[in-house]
Amino acid sequence: MTPPSRRPLLRRSMSASLSMALAAFGTAAAVVLSSAPSAGAAGVPAPSPMAVPGRGATVPFKEQEAEYAATNGTLIGPDRLYGTLPSEASGRQAVTLDAVGEYVEFTLTAPANAMSFRYSLPDNAAGSGRDASIDVTVDGASPKAVPVTSKYGWYYGGYPFNNNPGDTNPHHFYDEARTMFGSTLAAGTKVRLQVSSTASSPSFTIDLADFEQVAAPVAKPSGALDVVADFGADPTGTADSTARIQAAVDAGKAQGKEVYIPQGTFQVRDHIVVDKVTLRGAGPWYSVLTGRDPSNRSKAVGVYGKYAAQGGSSNVTLKDFAIIGDIREREDNDQVNAIGGALSNSTVDNVWMQHTKCGAWMDGPMDNFTIRNSRILDQTADGVNFHYGVTNSTVTNTFVRNTGDDGLAMWAENVPNVKNRFTFNTVILPILANNIVTYGGKDITISDNVMSDTISNGGGLHIANRYPGVNSGQGTAVSGVITAARNTLIRTGNNDYNWRFGVGAIWFSGLNEPINATVNISDSEILDSSYAAIHLIEGASNGLHFDNIRIDGAGTYALQIQSPGTATFNNVVATHIAQSNPIHNCVGSGFQITRGSGNSGWYADPPACTGNWPDPVWTNGGVPGGGSGPTDPPTDPPTDPTDPPAETGNLAKGRTVTESGHADVYSASRAVDGDANSYWESTNNAFPQTITVDLGGSKAVKRLVLKLPPAAAWSTRTQTLSVSGSTDNNTFNSLKASAGYTFDPSSGNQATVTLPGTPARYLRLTFTGNTGWPAAQLSELEAYTS
16 A cells, blocks of 8 residues: 655655765874864754653764854854754754864763764755765864765755755755764764865755764574575675565564574665564664665665555564665655555564655554654655554654654544554654644554654644544544643744744644544643744644643744634643733634633733734744854853753642542542642552652652641641652652651641652652541642752
8 A cells, every 4th residue: 555645755865875874984194274263162052852851762872963062163043944054953053164174073971983963065056966075083083084965955946846956945954974983982082073175065064963882783693594694685785685685584484583684784675575573683883774776766675564455464573773765756656665564563673764755654554563762864754654544553762853744643544543652752853744743543642752843834743633534434533532741842833834824833733624532731841932832723623631831932922723622721831922912813712711720921811813923033942032142152062051940839730640549539639739628538448548640750859748628627647658759650769768747737737748859750659547537638749849
C-alpha cells in the first residue's frame, strides 16, 4: 500500500558516503591564519530543547550551539522569518564563515570520539547544489577535511516546491555530517570547524555540533548469520548487496537465527523485506545501509515489513545500524522510506535514519510496534507516520530533527488508530507542518516530549480532524481520551503562508468535523511561542481541558480563537504576552470558557476582535523584541542560558495524584485541589495507606506542608507517616523516616515535614497510624522547593 499524496516536495542529494564520512583524523599540518580576527561569542541566550530535565529523548551526545562557541565568524539571527538562514537554525541563530581561516571552536564538556555537525552551504546557480569540505581540527593541529554538501537542501516557490533558484521562498537549508576522531578526546579539548578554502563554497553556516562517545562495535551474536562472511555482501559499498542481504534475512527467518550486519557501508537498492527475524548491526556509526537504484529512482534502500494486503510482518527486531539514503525529491507514491510496510509485535531500536523520504511510514492495519532509542534526521517528508489503522504502537526516546513535514504523526485514514503513544521524544525543526500531530485517533497519548522551532505552516502540538479519511463515520475521528501531559514547547508555531497569519504552539482543528472528545492538556510549558500559545480554527473543538500550564512568551496572543468550542482552564498562568489583550476571539460566546482556580495572565473580557493580525513580537526567552546581546558575551561554554527559573509556590497543587484507597467520596484529588476544607480520607481500618503525587518532573522538594480542615470540629490528632520519592513511579527511596506529626486546630491544623531536597518526580506518603480516626486524612498536601 502506498501513502496518498500530501504536500509533495522536490529535493536534491549526494551520495551518503560524502555527507556521512566516517573518517579518522589524518596527519596533515594545521592551517593557521595569523591575521584572523579575535574570537568571540555573541549569541542571544535562548531556551534550549536539550535542557529540559525529565522530558524529551535521553540522547548519547552533548550538544553545543555555534552562537555560544568561540568564533571569528559572523553571528546571524535571531530571526524567525520564513526563508532566512537563521529561521531554520536551532535557537534561530547560527554563525556564518565566509573567509579562509574563519572558524567555530567548541570546547568539549565530556569525553568524545565522534561528532555530528549541522551546517548550510549556498545553492549553486543551477539549483543542483554544491559539494565542498570543511576542516575539523583538534587543539589546533591535525586537520581532517570532512565533506559537506548543499544537495540535500534548498527548495523554492510555493507548494509543490521546485529546484529553481529564480523562484521565491528559498527554504530547507541545513544538513548534517558526522565524523569519528579516531581516539577519545578528553573534556576540555578544543574542536574547531575551520574554512580552508572558499573555492567550492563561498560560505559555510554552522548551526551546532553534537559530541558523542561512541561505544565499540557490537560483536556478532553467537550463532548469528553474517551478511558478509556467510552471504557475501560487500562492506565497501561498491557492489549491490541487496540480494545477498535479503538472502541472509530469509535464511535467518527459516533457521530461527539472528542476522548480523558487520562494520561497513552496504549498497542496498531496494527494500529488504523482513518477517519473524532479528536484523542487527555493529552500531549505527559502524553498520550503514545506503543506496538507490541508478535507473529506477522509485527504488531505494529501506527495511520493510510485508504490506498489510500481503499479510503483514510480525516479530521483527531491527537494531544497531544506520539507514542513510540518497533521496533527492519528495514523491509520495514512491516507497523510499527508511522503514515501512506493516510490522506487528515488532521493535526498531537504536537505528539512525537519514536522507530518506520518511524515517518510518507505517501502513497498517498493524499492532504493537515500537520505535525507541533512535535518530531521525534530514528527511524530505515525515519523521514517523502511523498511517491507516496502527494500534497500540509507540515512538519513545527518539530524537528527530530537520524533517520536511510533520516530525511525528499519526494519521487515521479510513481505519482507526487506537491507543498509540508518542513519549519522551525530542522533535526539532520540522521545515513544514508540526512537531507532533495526531490526525484523528482514539485514546492517544502524547506526553513527556520536547518540541521546538517550528518553521512554517504548523505548530508544536496539533490535534485535529483533518486530512482525508478522518471522520466519525469510520471511527477515525479524534475520540475517547486524548492525553498530552508534561510536554515542553519552545519557539513553536509559525506563520502559515497560505492563511497569512500565525499558527499557535498548541492548536486544534475540526476541519472535517467537530472534535468531540476528552482532550487533556496538562503539566506543560509553552515557551516563547512565535505567534499564539493556544489556537482553535476550522471547526469546533469540544472537551478541551488545560491544567497546570505555564505560558511564558507569545508573539501575539495567549489564546487565538477562530472557531467554536468548549474548554476548561485550571492553574494556567501566562506571562510575556505580546498583545495587551491576551485573547483574540471573534466567535464570541461560541467558544465557552470555564475558569477554575489558579489562572492568570491569559483572560480578558471582552477579548480582542480586530479583524487583522498583528506582527509578532518574539522574546527569545524573555528578551523583548527579539533581544539584544547580553552586556557580557556568554562564556564558552555558555553559563546555562537555558536554565529555567527557580520554581516557587506549591508544586503539588492540581497535580495528578493516586492513592491506596479512599472512603466514600473522599478521594485523593481533594488533597491537591487547593481547598483546605475538602479532604482525602483513606480506606478505614486498613493501615498502611498511601497517597502519591506526580509533580510533573523531578523537583528538589525541601518542605511539605500537610493540612487538615481548619474547622474546630476536628480534634487534635497525631498521624504517623513516612515520605519516599521516585523518578519513575516504580522504585521509591526514603526521603523521611516514619514519625508522628501532630495536627492541632488551635494552631492551624497543619504539620511541616522537612526533606533533604533529593530530586524526585513522585512523592509518596505512607501512613501507618492516626490517633483521631482509623484512616489517613489530608485536606492539602503541599510541596515546596524552599
